[in-house]
Amino acid sequence: MENWESYVRKVVPYVPGEQPxxxxxxxxxxxxxxxxPAPGVQRALAGFNPDTLRLYPEPTCKVLVDAIASYYGLGSDQVFVGVGSDDVLAMIFLTFFNSGKPVFFPDITYSFYDVWADMLRIPYETKALDDAFEIRVEDYYGENGGVIFPNPNAPTGILMPLDKIEDIIAHNRDVIVVVDEAYIDFGGVSALPLIEKYDNLLIVQTFSKSRSMAGMRIGYAMGNAKLIRYINDVKYSFNSYTMNRTALALGVEAIRDRxxxxxxxxxxxxxxxxxxxxxxxxxxxxxxxxxxxxxxxxxxxxxxxxxxxxxxxxxxxxxxxxxxxxxxxxxxxxxxxxxxxxxxxxxxxxxxx
Amino acid sequence: MENWESYVRKVVPYVPGEQPxxxxxxxxxxxxxxxxPAPGVQRALAGFNPDTLRLYPEPTCKVLVDAIASYYGLGSDQVFVGVGSDDVLAMIFLTFFNSGKPVFFPDITYSFYDVWADMLRIPYETKALDDAFEIRVEDYYGENGGVIFPNPNAPTGILMPLDKIEDIIAHNRDVIVVVDEAYIDFGGVSALPLIEKYDNLLIVQTFSKSRSMAGMRIGYAMGNAKLIRYINDVKYSFNSYTMNRTALALGVEAIRDRxxxxxxxxxxxxxxxxxxxxxxxxxxxxxxxxxxxxxxxxxxxxxxxxxxxxxxxxxxxxxxxxxxxxxxxxxxxxxxxxxxxxxxxxxxxxxxx
Incomplete structure (x- = not known):
């Protein structure tokens, strides 16, 4: 082994699902x-001027942030966009899970949470789902460095009712609680309204499922303006221009068409x-x-x-x-x-x- | 201040250049x-089927990696692609600069190096350019955790000759040396051939300048297959699907047209x-x-x-x-x-x- 290899961040990489x-x-x-995707996406593509690709995209992603904010009736300072919800969640891990205390998430859940934690050297503890594959809210009462879970959960699809989610948030006011709502549009009730009541709550959603835009890589987080500013500060320190011009132009049309x-x-x-x-x-x-x-x-x-x-x-x-x-x-x-x-x-x- | 704020990764964010x-x-x-961009980019855009956006992109970015490898006469296992060279460089900092020893770079250089180091808590030391704004190779002989510099340097535009670059690499075989060649196509000589001789060398380039694709966000690193594999492992642990379908389809055409x-x-x-x-x-x-x-x-x-x-x-x-x-x-x-x-x-x- 070369000496430089001893300094390599060794990880067990996430293996993406097969793409036959x-x-x-x-x-x-x-x-x-x-x-x-929505018909407007096709129109935006047809009207896209390739010559503009020589110029950097607008770094604050204003058109897309505004479109998402407008869709949900939020302020534009309450929305963060990234390269799929994976990018958004990675930025959230990096920004908020720095206490040195373990982050809590279910034992059976989105398989990326422990990958991010391992890669960023964030301690974590998994909490076993019950026999019906449901989250036990009491498991999340102990001292921790943050809480994250999908709702509906993956890969079970099981939805947690809003009162249980609020119970978890209320028991964790000292840390950030992230509700990963990648699949919420298929019959769930979003915890989004709770961001007005809890300043430690982030809701993460994606264009990859209900918006038919997995190939465009667009995810977003919603929360109070202070949280969003903190994520943006870290994001700008990582990569100022993440969303390319096609993602911005086509993304707007993907969310506009109710x-x-x-x-x-x-x-x-x-x-x-x-x-x-x-x-x-x-x-x-x-x-x-x-x-x-x-x-x-x-x-x-x-x-x-x-x-x-x-x-x-x-x-x-x-x-x-x-x-x-x-x-x-x-x-x-x-x-x-x-x-x-x-x-x-x-x-x-x-x-x- | 709320308690959760004490756990926030506080950074002085990079301020992107004004986009009037x-x-x-x-x-x-x-x-x-x-x-x-090259005329093929326009054709690829016109032929792009928006319905395919419902599907995830191919995560290894094979078409684009192959096109870049073929352009430079490299193996596909010697090329890593990311969302602009900023994404590539951020992944390199994360992957290789973990020794706890200071990373060396010039005092006057690309303004993102210290931002990444600060954000990722990587120690660093800047080395003053001489009065002609040139890098003094001897400054890079001391024990360090890695070396990075642009060639030509930014924002001076000054090119360092290949023998001096090789001198720096040869004096730093225990760490990774990164030559950031964002501007190399405008009259410089690339250090790329040195990757065959030095297994600790990474060359980073971008589609944003000489390929007229700043708006598409495509950067790449070239080096020996082992280095590339290490970056990919970290990248897959961060975000498996970074390059969207349009970037892959149009990027291929941007590099193909010599x-x-x-x-x-x-x-x-x-x-x-x-x-x-x-x-x-x-x-x-x-x-x-x-x-x-x-x-x-x-x-x-x-x-x-x-x-x-x-x-x-x-x-x-x-x-x-x-x-x-x-x-x-x-x-x-x-x-x-x-x-x-x-x-x-x-x-x-x-x-x-």
Whole structure:
């Protein structure tokens, strides 16, 4: 080993979900939206002048921040945007989790929290979900350096009611509490109104799921102006120009169109409920997902076997090897047609299995 | 102050250069390229299917990494891409500068190095440039935690010859040496071939200047495969999907077109040399810039006065308040026509001043 290697920040890197490139596949493995972005995105793309790419983007991302603020009825000083919610969350870890005390999050949750903590040398403690995969609020009462959890939780899809969320925030006024609402638009109730009451609360959302813009990398945080300023200070010290000109121009159109948003999320919710019914009839069990995926286990056939069988048919779902959840599949909700093909295959397969 | 505020990572944020939005202005303040990106970028934009934005981008950025590797005759495992060279450099600081020993860089240099060091709690020592604003290689012989400098240096534009760079690398085999070549394409000689000889060398370049893509945010690092793997490990632990689909699709076209690149950089170099001649005749002094800007001081009229006078004419240049350089203006090279207008104004102004 060279001497310089001893100074390297050694990490166990996050392994992104497989991105298969097959021609005719059904991709239900990374919770993407089966519908294209709002029609305005296409118009913005068509009207985009490539010559402007020679110039830096506007560093405060004002057009996009304003569009998000206006959508939620917030002040523009209450919104921070980043390169996907991963960038937003990484900046939040870097900005706020510096107490030296452990940050608390669930044992089964978004698999990036411990990766960020490890990479940034932030101590953490995971709190076990109960047997129904629900968060026990009392677990978050102890002294800590911050709290973060998704709602609905990943990869379970289970929603926590607002009074429990408020209970966690109220018990943690000395630290920052982050509610990661990547999937909130698929049937959950956002904790956003609580930012007016609690100055230590940050809500994180993303354009990757309900806005059909995973490929554009746009995430955002909402909270009181002081919190947002602190994140911006760190962000400007990291990379002043993160959002490129296409992300700003197209992002504005992706959030502006309420009618398209309502139409597509309604379709996804309906397809999810139909899929739940079908899966239940086939012998699957699962929590009552309020996200754009279902986290399901079969009463008889192991998850790995189903995963491989589906894969052979070019139907991709996600399987995690982690203990407690290694007999589950996370199935993203595609179009109705895709889910019908998926169910049809399972029916056949389970008949023979 | 709330208790949570005591845990905030307090930083003195970098202040990005002014991005004025006036209609008819001459923008010579942030070293952008006056020419649009290569024609292939426009074609790629026109052919871009917005429906694909619903899907995550390919996380390894293979198409773009391959295009850059192919351009320089490297292996794809020798190239790392990020959201502008700022993202690349921030990842390098995070990955390699963990020894606890001070990182060395010049006192007058890219103003982000100390910002990253402060933000990431990395100790550093600046080494004073000599009176001709040149780096003294002996200053970099002492024990340190890493070395970084731009070549040509910013904001002076002064190029260091390759033998001096190799001298610095050879004296620092135990740490990572980063040569930040944002401006190398405007007349310098890249240290890139040295990566074959020195496994501790990283070369960082960008699409923002010579590739006319500041608005797209693409930077890259080149070095031996082991170094690149270490950066990627940290990057995947920070944000797996940084490069959005448009950056990947359009970036490939921006680097592919050698003829357009040669044509535009030749024009910029010619305009720079013409501008130097004119500025000299007007009583300006400056080092022999090999970048797309000139860092100049007038023999009689203070920089701040010239800055304000130009600004009133909607001609924007950059002025730094830092000691030793606060009587200089950094003037980006625009089109020949823009520089003629700029010189014409100065001629009139200096006649009267």
């Amino acid at each position: 490139q097959a021609e005719r596949m059904i991709k239900l493995n990374t919770n993407e939206n089966p519908y294209p 009618a398209y948003f309502e139409e597509t999320r309604k379709k996804i919710i309906e397809t999810r409920e139909w899929t739940k019914k079908e899966l239940r009839a086939l012998g699957f069990t699962f929590g009552d997902s309020m996200s754009n995926f279902i986290f399901a286990s079969h009463e008889r056939v192991p998850a790995t076997e189903l995963f491989e069988a589906l894969r052979r048919e070019h139907i991709y779902v996600r399987h995690f090897t982690k203990e407690r959840i290694n007999n589950y599949l996370r199935i993203s909700i595609g179009t109705r047609e895709e889910m019908e093909t998926f169910i049809r295959f399972l029916k056949e397969y389970l008949k023979e299995a | 939005q006036a209609e008819r202005m001459i923008k010579l303040n942030t070293n952008e390229n006056p020419y649009p 003829a357009y690149f040669e044509e535009t950089r030749k024009k910029i170099i010619e305009t720079r040399e013409w501008t130097k001649k004119e500025l000299r005749a007007l009583g300006f002094t400056f080092g022999d810039s090999m970048s797309n800007f000139i860092f100049a001081s007038h023999e009689r009229v203070p920089a701040t006065e010239l800055f304000e006078a130009l600004r009133r004419e909607h001609i924007y240049v950059r002025h730094f308040t830092k000691e030793r350089i606060n009587n200089y203006l950094r003037i980006s090279i625009g089109t020949r026509e823009e520089m003629e207008t700029f010189i014409r104004f100065l001629k009139e102004y200096l006649k009267e001043a």
